[in-house]
Every structure is written in structure tokens, then in C-alpha cells.
Amino acid sequence: MTDSRDTAPLPAPIAPVREHRRRHHGDEFVDRYEWFRAKDDAEVLAHLEAENAYTDARTAHLAGLRDRIFDEIKGRTLETDLSVPSRRGDWWYYSRTVEGSQYGIHCRAPLASADDWTPPLLEPGVDVPGEQVLLDGNAEAEGAEFFSLGSFEVSNDGSLLLYGIDTEGDERYTLRIRDIATGRTLPDEIPGTFAGASLSPDGRFVVYSTVDDAWRPDTVWLHEIGTEPASDQRLFHEPDERYWVGAGFTRSDRYLVIEVGSSITSEEFLVPADDLRAEPRSVWPRREGVEYSLSHAVVGGEDVLYILHNDGALDFELVRVAAADPTGAREVVLAHEPGRRLEGLSTFRDWALLGYRREGLQRLGVFDYASGSVDELAFPEPLYTVGSGGNPEWAPPVIRLGYGSFVTPAAVYDYVVETGELLLRKRQPVLGGYEPEDYEQRRVWAVADDGTRIPVSVVWKRSFGDPTATDAGPRALHLYGYGSYEHSIDPAMSVARLSLLDRGVVFAVAHVRGGGEMGRQWYEEGKLLHKRNTFTDFVTVARHLVDTGYTSPDRLVAEGGSAGGLLMGAVANLAPELFAGILAAVPFVDALTTILDPSLPLTVIEWDEWGDPLHDAEVYAYMKSYSPYENVREGATYPRILAVTSLNDTRVLYVEPAKWVARLREVGADALLKCEMSAGHGGVSGRYNSWRERAFELAWLLDVVGLADAPAEG
Structure with a gap:
């Protein structure tokens, strides 16, 4: 297996230690790198540039692989393309991309007639009659x-x-x-x-x-x-x-x-x-x-509000009230049903669309105002994602939907409410001969120590064989996790991911507690003083994948970003022996320092998610027990780590991964930091820039699992 530590032409940056003492609730923590927080300080900027130079040197041998992955992403993407037009008023609105351009171009074209609800079939490179360019992102971004x-x-x-x-x-x-x-x-x-x-x-x-x-x-x-x-x-x-x-x-x-x-x-x-x-x-x-959210409708000539709420209803119920007197009588329209997490209601003139989650999957149903019934839309795949979007009109005969899975490229449908017909308007083109049948997805379950069953989604390319086949041996596996804010990681096909799957890597998602996949209780059991469940669930999933033959620790790389980056830092401390590598994007790894400081961006808002360690000694002690930066272990053998951040990130400041990497390096960990000097929380902008950024990360991942020289199976 390749180990680039022996070929690095530059020594790792070693930052000066300047002790800063943090005292709370009778506890003192000596922070050796808090001085990194001075964003405009020349020495801090020089250190970040040195980290970038070191990372460049350490990964220089992967330049050819990065180029190949970038070319694979680019080669699978229809670069000159158009979105499905969405009707609003007298126009069809859409966006298009042009080969060689970083950003989208936003356009519109006139309707053929007032009763025209069939979007025009737009073809790349073909002029659209009556097209007006509203905004060209490339022109706006110039310079x-x-x-x-x-x-x-x-x-x-x-x-x-x-x-x-x-x-x-x-x-x-x-x-x-x-x-x-x-x-x-x-x-x-x-x-x-x-x-x-x-x-x-x-x-x-x-x-x-x-x-x-x-x-x-x-x-x-x-x-x-x-x-x-x-x-x-x-x-x-x-x-x-x-x-x-x-x-x-x-x-x-x-x-x-x-x-x-x-x-x-x-x-x-x-x-x-x-x-x-x-x-x-x-x-x-x-x-x-x-919590509650409202949608306005007119039913029987009366202004009403439909309100989704969780007052005595953990997974939410739907009620109807008069818009003129919303605190008056409530009519329960959909009673609380444990295990059916109501997530959103979109009201239209004649009916509404209800979004909900059951058995770990998103669901959509048409809600009838008169009867209160919900007609659920059915889809054939065992794992899928479905949602509504692009529906600005008040009285349409169709509902615009988006659909996809881990193996099915994203598709746009119009659902005809009166007939139940589902009309395919477009499926994301994937060039290079992509066939969904060449790949397989399944759900498996890992069992935590407390008996909780944790869903795991697994995807692989069929030609490499079932990853649990005894004669195949452990496969390289890329395990992704998040687990915060009730955010669910739903099935979605990724063009970039094909560069892994086509080299034999198995992809898996650990749907850990703290996310929303299994309803509100799933979220509650992974926040505040239950946050450790998120981390131990991920470790449980990793062990399950090893024990059932999917992979082995020397071929397993974990990835997470933002709050998922906190997950990465926590599992690196909890079970470093389980992973060959950890990829942490904009990682929230200095969580306690951040949540203790109400002057920092968004800190006070976060107290409902993590607790208030500033005023609560129990929360302070609990957060200190898992916050990655404070818990880097002397004597532990850490996996290879790549932390990616951005200087202008306002959500997770660059200082967190910078401090974490410096501390990891103190205990001998092979840790790299890549800091974009002109980007925010979402990383670089522009599609080509984003593809190169992802190619960099995937090349590092393949190097870790020993597949840097493996050809992509066409």
C-alpha cells in the first residue's frame, strides 16, 4: 500500500506553541494553538500557506490520478446542458450550462399558450425561440x-x-x-x-x-x-x-x-x-x-392555515385553523402517528402535497382538502429519494417532482394529480456508457450495544462481485456519516463517486442517530447529552462492515463534513484502529471552544443542538469528553487524516481544523490540512473548480486504500 510519508520533500509545518488558558466550571484547559484565530495575522496566514505547500508536496505523486479523476467526472458530464423549464406566469424559466463555463446561465422563454403545461424539450446547442437571458453567472463572476x-x-x-x-x-x-x-x-x-x-x-x-x-x-x-x-x-x-x-x-x-x-x-x-x-x-x-410551520389555503371559500406542529406529537401532526383566528379552534387533519415523521406541506389551490418520512425513506402524498386523505406516490426501488420543487404556480394541474437513488441518476417528473400519471421530463445524463443495472444498492442493519438497529446503505459495482462474498476478500470501502440537526443523508447518485465504484471501492452511508432518517426520536437520541450515540453508532457500523466481510480496517476510509467533521474527529479518537484514513471537510473539531464563546458566529443558536457549556457544568464536562481537539490521544496510532477547510468559512472557522491538525501532528499522526484561501463553507465555487477539489480528495482516498494505481473499469 502506498505511503507518501517517505517521499515528502518538505518537513511538516510545526507551529509555535503559545499557551492560552481556558477556565470554566473549575476546569482549566491549556490551548496551545488558539493564536491561530487571528485570521489577518501575517504569521497565521503564513502557517496556512505552509500547510498548503506541505499538502501539495505530500500529494504531488497523485497529480496524474487527480487529472484522471477530473477527466472522468468531466467526461461523464454533459457540459452544455439545460434544466427542465418551470412555468411561472407567462414564461418557462430554466438554466443552462455551456462547456468551458464555470457557472450557470439563467433564462426564460415564452409560453406557447395560456393552457401550456408541457415544458418545451430543450436541446443543448439548439436555440430556444424567444429566449431571454436573465443572468449569466459567468459574466457576474468575472474578475x-x-x-x-x-x-x-x-x-x-x-x-x-x-x-x-x-x-x-x-x-x-x-x-x-x-x-x-x-x-x-x-x-x-x-x-x-x-x-x-x-x-x-x-x-x-x-x-x-x-x-x-x-x-x-x-x-x-x-x-x-x-x-x-x-x-x-x-x-x-x-x-x-x-x-x-x-x-x-x-x-x-x-x-x-x-x-x-x-x-x-x-x-x-x-x-x-x-x-x-x-x-x-x-x-x-x-x-x-x-415547533410549527404553516401553509395557506382557501377551502370552501374560507382562508385557512394548515399547521404542522409537534405540541404533544413527537413526529408531528397536521391541524387546520382559520387564518383570521389561528389561536382559535384546531381541527386535527392528520393525527400523530409514531414512526411517520411529517416534514412539510405544500398547499396549492385544489390540493396539497405532503412530505413525510417512514421506515427511513422520504415519502410524498397528495393531500385532499375535502376528505383529509393522503394518496401516497409509489416508486419501485427499495432505496430512493423523492421531493417536490419548481412549483411556483398556485393552480397547476401537475406537480413537479425530483427523484433518484444511489444508482439511478436524478430525474425530473411531472405528476398529473387528476390521473395519477407520472411523466418523465428529464433524467440527468451520465455519459460514458453508464448503466444503472451495473451497480447495486442495499440496506443492511448494524446493532448498537443498547440494541438500537442502525440503518446502513451500501452501494457497489456488480462486476466486482458481492462485497460479502467469501472468496473476494475484504474490499476497499468509503464510509460516509453526518448525524446532526435531524438532517438525513438520503439516496442520491453521484457522478464523482463512480470514480471510486469503478475501481472496486464500496460506498456506504451510516445513518447514525442525530440525523432524521428514522424520525424525531432518532434525532433526539443523538443530540445534547446523548451526542455520544452519534459517534458510537458510526463505530458500530464500521465494525459491522468489517465483521460481515465488506472491508477490513486497512481498507476503510471514513468521511464527513461540518458537523459530520466533528463525527470524524470523534471516531478518530474513539476507534483509530478501525480506519486507514479519515477525510474531514470543514470539520467542527474544536466544538467546545466555539460553543463556549457567544461572540463567535452562530454560537448561541447552537446551544439547542449541543447544550450550553458556558452556563452548565454538566454540558461542559460532557462536551469536553468528546470534543476532538481536547481528546487527541497520546500514544494512539491514528489513521491518515486529510482536513479540508476554507479561510472565509463563517460556519466552521478555519481555525478549528488548523488547530486540530497541529495537535494531531504533536502525537505523531499523519495529518494534512488543505485550506482554500478564497472560499466559504461550501468550498470553492464554479463547477470545474469543484470537480478538481473533489478529484483531489478522491485521489487521496484511493491512495490510502492502495488503489492509486488501479484503472477505472469502463
């Missing part, structure tokens, strides 16, 4: 190393375009408004906004949010187009640092909804869309631990 679009919306009458651009990676967007007919940018430029701004239904106003010093969206503003932004009206401000704020209009265009939420509590406010300067009206006053 910038980073580009991200945070808002994009066209007014109901089709005359104005609202868009927000970030060129730093810090998730602060400058809003602009364009007159589509003339192409002129209006003088209403608003810097420093959060993502997700909206135009009012009448096109007179912009509703947007701004953030506080801790990067928390805390204020909603109303801007009248044509006036100075300095005179914008503050519609709503949330002073409690535990809560995020957002705003958007109902599909019916009847109300502006202002949403206020923490991880465990929410409150929503209504403002009439035809009187946006009115005082926001609370729907249900907030109560600690109660």
Missing part, C-alpha cells in the same frame, strides 16, 4: 475568485429581476434589481444582506434579511423599489440570540410569512401581502420546545 448567487427571483408580472451576489464566500450578499426589458440595473443596491430575498406580489417592494455580528439573520426589512435603502422599514427584529429569522410569501400570494426559529422552538408571523407595512401578527405565540 472574482469566488461567486455565489444567494437570491434570484422575477416579479409576478415578469418585468423585474431581483438577485443577490457574494464574491467573498462569507454568505453576505449584495442585492440588485434589473429591469429585464432594458437590461438596466436599478440604483437600488443593498449590500450586506442574507440569502433568500423576495419581491412582493405587486412588484413594488423587496423583503430581505440582514445578520447581526454573530452572523445570525435577525432582522427583516422592507425596501420600496425606487427609494433609498437607507430609508428601508424594519419589519421585524428578533433580539433573542437563539433564533434565526427568515421571510417569504405564501404560494397564494396572500401573505408574507416571517419565520422565527431555533433548533427546538419556532414562531411564525403573518403580514397581509397587500399591506406590507402592517404590524406582523403572531400565528401561535412561541412556547419552548414547540
Whole structure:
């Protein structure tokens, strides 16, 4: 097996030790690398550059493999392509990509007629009759190393375009408004906004949010187009640092909804869309631990709100209330059913679409207003992902759906509600002769020490044989995990992943507690003072895959990002002997230091997820027992580690993986740090840049499992 440590032409960067003493609840921790936090300090920047140079040197022998993987990703991708058009008003809206260009081009074309609900079949390289280019991301990004679009919306009458651009990676967007007919940018430029701004239904106003010093969206503003932004009206401000704020209009265009939420509590406010300067009206006053979300509908001529809530209903129930008196009588429409986690309701004029989760999979059903019945859509694969999207119209005859699995490329369907017909509009093209039948997916179960059954999704290429076949021997295996915020890792096919599967690597997802795959209880058992379950579940899954013959420790690489990066750091300390390598992307590995400091971005909001170690000694001790940075073990033999971060990340600061790698290196671990110097939490921008970044990571992974020289099976 290749070990590049013997070929490194540069010594590993060794940072100076400068002790910083952290004292809480009678405990003292000596932090040797907290000085890395001075982001603008020349010595810190020089250290990060030295880490990058060392990583480049250590991985130089993989340059050819990186190029091959990049070419494989590029060769499987239809570079000049178009999305499926989505109808809104008098237009079909879509985006397209052009070979050689990093970013998408957002366009529209006129409807053939008012009753036209069949999207036009667009072909790459073929001119679209009447096409208008609304925004070319490549032109907007010119001269910038980073580009991200945070808002994009066209007014109901089709005359104005609202868009927000970030060129730093810090998730602060400058809003602009364009007159589509003339192409002129209006003088209403608003810097420093959060993502997700909206135009009012009448096109007179912009509703947007701004953030506080801790990067928390805390204020909603109303801007009248044509006036100075300095005179914008503050519609709503949330002073409690535990809560995020957002705003958007109902599909019916009847109300502006202002949403206020923490991880465990929410409150929503209504403002009439035809009187946006009115005082926001609370729907249900907030109560600690109660979450709810609303959707507006008109049933029997009456304005009603359908509300999903968890008040005495762990997996949520659906009720209906009068919009004029939402705190009045509640009609239970769908009672709480343990194991059926209701996740969202999208209301339309004649029916609604219900999203829910059962038996570890996403489900969709059409909800009938009159009967309260749910007609679930059926799909043939045992593992799949389905969701709705691209449905801006209030009274459509069809619902736009997205579908895919680990082996089936993402597909777009229109579901005809009246007939139940499912119309395939497009399947993601995968070039190079890809056949879904060449790959297999299955679900297996690992059993934790407390008897909990943990679902595991496994994918492989059939030509290499079943990975548990006794004559095949252990296979190289890539194990992914997350396990926080009730976020589920659902089945999805990845073009980049084919570069692993085609070299014989098995891919698996550990659906550990803390995620949402198995309902709300699954999440509750992996947060706060139960967080260790997330880490031990992942170790249980790794051991199960070894014990059942899928892999062996010297051929097993784990990966996780952000909160999943915390998982990576924790399992590296818990069971380093189980893994040959660990890939940690923007990893939350200095969790206790961050959560102790309310001045840092987003910290106070996170107390509902992790606990408040600043004021609670029990939480402090519990977090200190698992936080990766504090628990790097002297004398342990760590797997090879690659940590990837970004200098401008506002969610998990670069300082966390930088400190972690420095500490790992103290105990002799083979740890690499790669820091993008002009990117944010999501990494580099631009599709080609992203492909090269992923090729870098996958080449490292293949090197760890001894397949750097293995050819990809075509």
C-alpha cells in the first residue's frame, strides 16, 4: 500500500506553541494553538500557506490520478446542458450550462399558450425561440475568485429581476434589481444582506434579511423599489440570540410569512401581502420546545392555515385553523402517528402535497382538502429519494417532482394529480456508457450495544462481485456519516463517486442517530447529552462492515463534513484502529471552544443542538469528553487524516481544523490540512473548480486504500 510519508520533500509545518488558558466550571484547559484565530495575522496566514505547500508536496505523486479523476467526472458530464423549464406566469424559466463555463446561465422563454403545461424539450446547442437571458453567472463572476448567487427571483408580472451576489464566500450578499426589458440595473443596491430575498406580489417592494455580528439573520426589512435603502422599514427584529429569522410569501400570494426559529422552538408571523407595512401578527405565540410551520389555503371559500406542529406529537401532526383566528379552534387533519415523521406541506389551490418520512425513506402524498386523505406516490426501488420543487404556480394541474437513488441518476417528473400519471421530463445524463443495472444498492442493519438497529446503505459495482462474498476478500470501502440537526443523508447518485465504484471501492452511508432518517426520536437520541450515540453508532457500523466481510480496517476510509467533521474527529479518537484514513471537510473539531464563546458566529443558536457549556457544568464536562481537539490521544496510532477547510468559512472557522491538525501532528499522526484561501463553507465555487477539489480528495482516498494505481473499469 502506498505511503507518501517517505517521499515528502518538505518537513511538516510545526507551529509555535503559545499557551492560552481556558477556565470554566473549575476546569482549566491549556490551548496551545488558539493564536491561530487571528485570521489577518501575517504569521497565521503564513502557517496556512505552509500547510498548503506541505499538502501539495505530500500529494504531488497523485497529480496524474487527480487529472484522471477530473477527466472522468468531466467526461461523464454533459457540459452544455439545460434544466427542465418551470412555468411561472407567462414564461418557462430554466438554466443552462455551456462547456468551458464555470457557472450557470439563467433564462426564460415564452409560453406557447395560456393552457401550456408541457415544458418545451430543450436541446443543448439548439436555440430556444424567444429566449431571454436573465443572468449569466459567468459574466457576474468575472474578475472574482469566488461567486455565489444567494437570491434570484422575477416579479409576478415578469418585468423585474431581483438577485443577490457574494464574491467573498462569507454568505453576505449584495442585492440588485434589473429591469429585464432594458437590461438596466436599478440604483437600488443593498449590500450586506442574507440569502433568500423576495419581491412582493405587486412588484413594488423587496423583503430581505440582514445578520447581526454573530452572523445570525435577525432582522427583516422592507425596501420600496425606487427609494433609498437607507430609508428601508424594519419589519421585524428578533433580539433573542437563539433564533434565526427568515421571510417569504405564501404560494397564494396572500401573505408574507416571517419565520422565527431555533433548533427546538419556532414562531411564525403573518403580514397581509397587500399591506406590507402592517404590524406582523403572531400565528401561535412561541412556547419552548414547540415547533410549527404553516401553509395557506382557501377551502370552501374560507382562508385557512394548515399547521404542522409537534405540541404533544413527537413526529408531528397536521391541524387546520382559520387564518383570521389561528389561536382559535384546531381541527386535527392528520393525527400523530409514531414512526411517520411529517416534514412539510405544500398547499396549492385544489390540493396539497405532503412530505413525510417512514421506515427511513422520504415519502410524498397528495393531500385532499375535502376528505383529509393522503394518496401516497409509489416508486419501485427499495432505496430512493423523492421531493417536490419548481412549483411556483398556485393552480397547476401537475406537480413537479425530483427523484433518484444511489444508482439511478436524478430525474425530473411531472405528476398529473387528476390521473395519477407520472411523466418523465428529464433524467440527468451520465455519459460514458453508464448503466444503472451495473451497480447495486442495499440496506443492511448494524446493532448498537443498547440494541438500537442502525440503518446502513451500501452501494457497489456488480462486476466486482458481492462485497460479502467469501472468496473476494475484504474490499476497499468509503464510509460516509453526518448525524446532526435531524438532517438525513438520503439516496442520491453521484457522478464523482463512480470514480471510486469503478475501481472496486464500496460506498456506504451510516445513518447514525442525530440525523432524521428514522424520525424525531432518532434525532433526539443523538443530540445534547446523548451526542455520544452519534459517534458510537458510526463505530458500530464500521465494525459491522468489517465483521460481515465488506472491508477490513486497512481498507476503510471514513468521511464527513461540518458537523459530520466533528463525527470524524470523534471516531478518530474513539476507534483509530478501525480506519486507514479519515477525510474531514470543514470539520467542527474544536466544538467546545466555539460553543463556549457567544461572540463567535452562530454560537448561541447552537446551544439547542449541543447544550450550553458556558452556563452548565454538566454540558461542559460532557462536551469536553468528546470534543476532538481536547481528546487527541497520546500514544494512539491514528489513521491518515486529510482536513479540508476554507479561510472565509463563517460556519466552521478555519481555525478549528488548523488547530486540530497541529495537535494531531504533536502525537505523531499523519495529518494534512488543505485550506482554500478564497472560499466559504461550501468550498470553492464554479463547477470545474469543484470537480478538481473533489478529484483531489478522491485521489487521496484511493491512495490510502492502495488503489492509486488501479484503472477505472469502463
